[in-house]
Amino acid sequence: MAFPEGFLWGGATAANQCEGAWDVDGRGPAETDMLTGGTVDTPRMLTYRMPDGTEGAVPQWDGLPKGAKLAVLDGYLYPNHDGIDFYHHYKEDIALFAEMGFKQYRMSISWSRIYPKGIEDEPNQAGLDFYRNVFLELQKYGIEPLVTMWHFDTPNYIEEELGGWENHDTIALFDKYAKTILTEYKGLVKNWLTFNEINNTISFLGMMAPATDEQFQGAYQHLHNKFVASAHAVKMAHEIDPSYKVGCMICGIVDYPLTPDPDDVIANRYMWEKSLFYCGDVQCKGKYGTYAKRLWDEHNVKLEITDQDLKDLAEGPVDFYTFSYYQSACVTTHTDAETTKGNMTIGAKNPYLTASDWGWQIDPKGLRYFLELIYDRYEKPLMVVENGLGAYDDLVEGEYGEMTVHDQYRIDYLREHVKEMEIAIEHGVDLIGYTTWGCIDLVSAGTGEMRKRYGFIYVDKNDDGTGSYARYKKDSFAWYKKVIASNGEDIA
Numbered sequence: 474m475a476f477p478e479g480f481l482w483g484g485a486t487a488a489n490q491c492e493g494a495w496d497v498d499g500r501g502p503a504e505t506d507m508l509t510g511g512t513v514d515t516p517r518m519l520t521y522r523m524p525d526g527t528e529g530a531v532p533q534w535d536g537l538p539k540g541a542k543l544a545v546l547d548g549y550l551y552p553n554h555d556g557i558d559f560y561h562h563y564k565e566d567i568a569l570f571a572e573m574g575f576k577q578y579r580m581s582i583s584w585s586r587i588y589p590k591g592i593e594d595e596p597n598q599a600g601l602d603f604y605r606n607v608f609l610e611l612q613k614y615g616i617e618p619l620v621t622m623w624h625f626d627t628p629n630y631i632e633e634e635l636g637g638w639e640n641h642d643t644i645a646l647f648d649k650y651a652k653t654i655l656t657e658y659k660g661l662v663k664n665w666l667t668f669n670e671i672n673n674t675i676s677f678l679g680m681m682a683p684a685t686d687e688q689f690q691g692a693y694q695h696l697h698n699k700f701v702a703s704a705h706a707v708k709m710a711h712e713i714d715p716s717y718k719v720g721c722m723i724c725g726i727v728d729y730p731l732t733p734d735p736d737d738v739i740a741n742r743y744m745w746e747k748s749l750f751y752c753g754d755v756q757c758k759g760k761y762g763t764y765a766k767r768l769w770d771e772h773n774v775k776l777e778i779t780d781q782d783l784k785d786l787a788e789g790p791v792d793f794y795t796f797s798y799y800q801s802a803c804v805t806t807h808t809d810a811e812t813t814k815g816n817m818t819i820g821a822k823n824p825y826l827t828a829s830d831w832g833w834q835i836d837p838k839g840l841r842y843f844l845e846l847i848y849d850r851y852e853k854p855l856m857v858v859e860n861g862l863g864a865y866d867d868l869v870e871g872e873y874g875e876m877t878v879h880d881q882y883r884i885d886y887l888r889e890h891v892k893e894m895e896i897a898i899e900h901g902v903d904l905i906g907y908t909t910w911g912c913i914d915l916v917s918a919g920t921g922e923m924r925k926r927y928g929f930i931y932v933d934k935n936d937d938g939t940g941s942y943a944r945y946k947k948d949s950f951a952w953y954k955k956v957i958a959s960n961g962e963d964i965a
């Protein structure tokens with residue numbers, strides 16, 4: 474049997490996409506609360522108010538006009554405000570995860586539920602209580618939480634008033650938050666992740682529209698500060714509880730050269746360095762890669778890095794490496810190549826692959842490629858903490874009158890990826906866990922849609938905000954239950 478005993482099968486979600494209750498029990502706002510819904514072809518918008526009271530909205534990636542402050546405005550729908558109301562349904566949802574046999578549930582803590590602005594001296598007790606109750610519920614069923622400290626939701630106050638992650642002082646605010654949750658949940662949590670898809674900050678920049686040197690300067694400084702905060706969190710975790718394990722979380726973008734043109738091969742290698750190794754190396758090895766200076770020089774970046782920062786990075790490498798994996802893309806210097814969409818990425822289209830309805834190219838073998846390459850590079854245990862197919866689902870009446878979804882397409886997608894994980898393990902990769910993305914339907918991060926569904930559990934909520942929030946098991950629910958029960962042996 475390829476999958477080791479104790480393999481951590483499960484599912485993954487993020488606070489901002491599932492909890493809802495965005496302003497309940499003292500939670501403060503984060504940027505995700507000011508994001509409208511989009512579609513596969515139209516961007517999510519950020520809504521704002523100018524000092525003179527004028528209101529407006531800009532595409533998420535465009536940046537706000539000078540002086541604008543994010544604001545919740547009348548006449549817009551904000552899908553993350555209600556999510557799938559996990560805040561009030563967590564007992565029911567965890568019972569369903571337990572029924573599937575989950576060994577692990579990846580979730581995130583919303584920073585602004587613990588520190589509403591990020592600057593308070595004392596944490597918000599109601600926020601602490603909520604996560605404690607969730608962890609206790611998981612414990613009831615023997616499900617290990619895997620907790621992401623930051624999943625796209627810095628408190629808005631820090632972003633707007635303090636300069637966000639480009640400001641070195643934000644590190645201390647994150648330290649306080651990390652220390653609070655690491656202390657509070659000792660004994661309830663064993664495994665932590667610091668920053669979700671930390672590499673998006675740099676890999677996505679310049680993809681939608683050309684970026685300026687100033688933007689690159691900001692993005693690299695932002696990342697440096699997160700690296701230091703992550704290293705602090707690892708160090709603190711080990712001090713607070715020596716049995717804590719802390720991992721990084723990287724957006725696993727697999728790129729291939731589109732042609733054998735040496736320029737494409739080199740461009741592809743440089744893409745891996747910029748998009749993947751840049752973050753993985755600092756977080757796993759505790760220091761910047763040899764190519765970092767080249768990347769900075771390309772955009773005249775001059776980073777503010779203190780000697781203490783370098784010492785902290787060296788003392789805080791992660792214990793394991795985790796990543797999301799959905800699709801692959803190609804890199805080319807040939808400007809006439811056809812492009813494809815993807816998870817925080819746009820690349821050249823691969824003629825050998827098919828794509829999801831959202832244009833994400835489906836490539837199970839790319840997962841094996843990534844696992845083997847990354848394990849060889851870092852020799853640390855790996856976890857795939859996001860993988861899945863975002864698809865349109867039809868809720869229909871099942872054989873016994875129950876409502877269900879016949880999602881064979883999702884089963885097929887997952888099965889092919891499980892097969893490749895199995896091969897990678899046979900080839901010597903130390904893969905210790907797999908949590909599929911959106912194990913229960915939730916709000917899409919990229920488009921804000923509900924109809925882009927990933928779950929084994931259907932949630933009756935629609936893009937226009939209507940729905941009963943009832944939960945229904947899809948066909949994939951029984952399939953995954955079987956996969957877990959057989960530890961990956963029975964994937965038919």
Ligand code: BG6
Pocket residue numbers: 487490669670724797816817859863910916917918919920925
């Ligand atoms: C990853 C994120 O980028 O991909 C998740 O960590 C996200 O938050 C997931 O939801 C899938 O992307 P999308 O855009 O389909 O929700």
